[in-house]
Amino acid sequence: MRISFLPLSAALTAASCLPSPAAGGFYGDPPDETHPWAIHDMNRPQPRRVEPGTFSSQEQPGKPPADAIILFDGSPAALEKWAADKNPPEPTKWIVKDGTLQCVPGAGYIRSREEFGDCQLHLEWSAPAKVEGNSQGRGNSGVFLMGQVEVQVLDNFNNPTYADGFAGSVYGVNPPLVNALVAPGQWQVYDITFRRPIFKDGKEIETGYLTVFLNGVLVQDHTPLEGGGGHMGRSKPHPFPEKGPLKLQDHGNPVRYRNIWYRPLPKRPAEGGDGSHLSPEATAAQRKAIATGIRAGADKLTGRDQMLHLMESLTYEADAATTTKVGDLATTWWKSITETPASQLEAKKGEIMQVHNAVKYLVRFKMLPDSFPLNEGIRKLIKDNSWDK
Ligand code: MG
DSSP: OOOSSOOSOOOOOSSOSSOOOOOOOSSSOOOOSSOSSOTTOTTSOOOOOOOOOOOOOSSSOOOOOTTOEEEEOSOGGGGGGEEESOSSOBOOOOEEETTEEEOOTTSOOEEEEEEESSEEEEEEEEOOSSOOOOGGGSSOEEEEETTTEEEEEOOOTTOOOOGGGSTTSBTTTBOOSSOOOOOTTSOEEEEEEEEOOEEETTEEEEOOEEEEEETTEEEEEEEEOTTOOOSSSOOOOOOOOSOEEEEEOOSSSOOEEEEEEEEEOOOOGGGTOOOSSOOHHHHHHHHHHHHHHHHHHHTTOOHHHHHHHHHHHHHHOOOHHHHHHHHHHHHHHHHHHHTSOHHHHGGGHHHHHHHHHHHHHHHHTTSSOTTOTHHHHHHHHHHHTTTTO
């Protein structure tokens, strides 16, 4: 249920990291040691709007979301976004044919010229319709996140192999949860989220994760990377750079790709990013920044508006000078209320209830003392007028 009252100002901005002053608080549980935002905090930035794309069919690739970075759109010119996986880079011998990017056996891996780290990655692949070979020799390619971690591409439609080398496996680490392939020659869709390992002072604090949907079916569920996998060897955790290329494997089969795009993902709290749950240090810093922003906005206001905004800032950060100022403003406001003729009081019910709600909240969560001047008087006024009914 919401809303028992509306924010004073509609000046919430969607884009900024820090809130503009809103005085929309005093509702859900307040910020705490590891959560910089209150529950249902109206100051919390609105989600950024992204125009979604469309789903693919076998006949036609879908449209990427508006903020996707396109790595292959089917045009011959898109080949310039790729290079042979050699140093220095040189043009790849893979070809674009009928709107698809096709592996030419013997040409070697290709890599994107674009480099990126944590991402949402979408791509579609198709193993040769003409079935040849078996086990790892049938329709083999691979999608290498940051050039290091392979999500296996393989025609396992009717082709057993070792489980941790199946299509949809994190190769050498974890088999797919299920085999959700369609027949060779058809398009298979990968939707992947990749999180690289995070190291701090030489120690791994997050192992890195892969989530993979194959044709809309979950096949990797936040799988720990455990070093990232590989052929034959058991991989060991090691630091990853910030960014790396996407690589596609030449494993000797003419596998085709289409509709390749990614969206970079925001930093996680462990590397200084935002999130619901932060370290105590990061939480304190963010709460201070929010309070500072609200107080800066309050400086431009007067009277009750200023008081409510300053009160709101106290929910993020205690500050003696602000508390004193709130007390002064409250005294002035309360004087104006007590001097209001009884016949005009009803017209002020809305603002009185709003201040009451704020004071009640701040006293309840010990951000203002029980003895706060308004606390008793305002309660009595509301009772006397039966506004609490
Ligand atoms: Mg492979």
